[in-house]
Amino acid sequence: MYAQMVSSTGKVVKSYEDMSPDERAFQARIDAGEKIEPKDWMPEGYRKTLIRQMGQHAHSEIVGQLPEGNWITRAPTLERKAILLAKVQDEAGHGLYLYCGAETLGVTRDDLTRDLLSGKMKYSSIFNYPTLTWADMGAVGWLVDGAAIMNQVPLQRTSYGPYSRAMIRICKEESFHQRQGFDIMMKMAYGLPAQRKMAQDALNRTWYPALMMFGPSDADSVHSAQSMAWKIKINTNDELRQKFVDQTVPQAEYLGLSIPDEHLKRDPETGHYNFTQPDWDEFFDVLSGNGPCNVERLNARNKAWDDGEWVRDGLMAHAEKKRTAKCAAESGRQS
Numbered sequence: 001m002y003a004q005m006v007s008s009t010g011k012v013v014k015s016y017e018d019m020s021p022d023e024r025a026f027q028a029r030i031d032a033g034e035k036i037e038p039k040d041w042m043p044e045g046y047r048k049t050l051i052r053q054m055g056q057h058a059h060s061e062i063v064g065q066l067p068e069g070n071w072i073t074r075a076p077t078l079e080r081k082a083i084l085l086a087k088v089q090d091e092a093g094h095g096l097y098l099y100c101g102a103e104t105l106g107v108t109r110d111d112l113t114r115d116l117l118s119g120k121m122k123y124s125s126i127f128n129y130p131t132l133t134w135a136d137m138g139a140v141g142w143l144v145d146g147a148a149i150m151n152q153v154p155l156q157r158t159s160y161g162p163y164s165r166a167m168i169r170i171c172k173e174e175s176f177h178q179r180q181g182f183d184i185m186m187k188m189a190y191g192l193p194a195q196r197k198m199a200q201d202a203l204n205r206t207w208y209p210a211l212m213m214f215g216p217s218d219a220d221s222v223h224s225a226q227s228m229a230w231k232i233k234i235n236t237n238d239e240l241r242q243k244f245v246d247q248t249v250p251q252a253e254y255l256g257l258s259i260p261d262e263h264l265k266r267d268p269e270t271g272h273y274n275f276t277q278p279d280w281d282e283f284f285d286v287l288s289g290n291g292p293c294n295v296e297r298l299n300a301r302n303k304a305w306d307d308g309e310w311v312r313d314g315l316m317a318h319a320e321k322k323r324t325a326k327c328a329a330e331s332g333r334q335s
């Protein structure tokens, strides 16, 4: 199957006729399901798209630590604290695998970090919303990690080798995260009336921001068509959003909680749920920096970067000292 035949409602894909011989050979490898590795030839657009997506993904993992990190000191039991701490540490690890993966494309982690801190690069819109109560830790694990898994399981088959391999490990950890969130929701939903109310409130506030995580509707998605032709993305944004809704509604029923959507209804013919789309004006507003926590999140990351300068300087000085000592030892052996 060639690129121009890939069905997607995103923007236009470079046609086979317009491709150079190198691009045609590259597309043939993609169409044959081969993985592309760092030293292989690749079109500049493919490399840039991957840097953008992997960089945004890595930043999301790093910024994603903030709303949950906020609750580590206030977790209700020692066990919950240990679990949440482990989860937040996992997110840091995911960020690091993804930065390392992006570095194989010729960009440095420092470049990517600089672009995050200046606000030039994006991170997932979801992390610009606050986590107001302990029940939000349940809703984030259940819905946010649940949406992340829905998006990331297909990415295990993405065409770029280092990204695909990073996703295999990340998905294993994300499914633990999703289950721990659902476990918190179960305890709250089956608990006291006040706990049940908190769980419902967390679901009400997290539902639409979670639906936004899959990106704009296919009609407004700028990158989907070309990314799918290159098999960087495997599914469209709307396909994954629908799968997420279909999977999550029965889970909410099991919890005895209501999805905040009066139009939600299963279509008996297709087996899919019809649902209300998120407020896309709000989504684009959050992307432009106007969400409830955009400023707070970027300030927190900038502060962490500035506060960590002495550690980075110390590590560099130590590495330089070791390098100089090694060079001196080697020249001593030669003379």
Ligand code: BYC
Pocket (backbone or CB within 6 Å): 052, 053, 056, 057, 058, 060, 061, 062, 064, 065, 091, 122, 123, 124, 125, 126, 144, 145, 148, 151, 212, 213, 214, 215, 216, 220, 221, 222, 223, 224, 227, 233, 237, 287
């Ligand atoms: N938030 O053409 P489109 C997680 C941007 S968190 C912000 O459809 P694409 C986790 C998009 O970048 C999940 N921006 O784009 C961590 C583009 O802007 P630019 C992180 C968004 O790339 C801790 C524009 O809108 N996962 O794992 O084809 C705790 C047009 O969109 C968003 C990933 O990043 C958004 N929600 O599709 C718990 C997965 N949506 O760059 C969980 C990897 C869209 O042209 N990424 N934009 O300025 C992807 O799969 C794709 O990049 C997306 C967007 C589906 C997100």
